[in-house]
Amino acid sequence: MRELRAGKGLSQGDLGRELGVSRQTVNAIEQGRYDPSLPLAIRIARYFGTTVEEVFHVD
Secondary structure (H helix, E strand, O other): OHHHHHHOOOOHHHHHHHHOOOHHHHHHHHHOOOOOOHHHHHHHHHHHOOOHHHHOOOO
16 A cells, blocks of 8 residues: 555555545554455545555455
């Protein structure tokens, strides 16, 4: 997600505002400390015009 966000020139705070979550939530997702809910994962994918599978990879 970090690469997608940076590609749009957004800060974590900017993306958080666009998605309706805090900057800390964006940071935690990017650091792998938090797995977003399914509705949030779908919002993130739609925001970037891609699929959930392209944004989030199962380890």
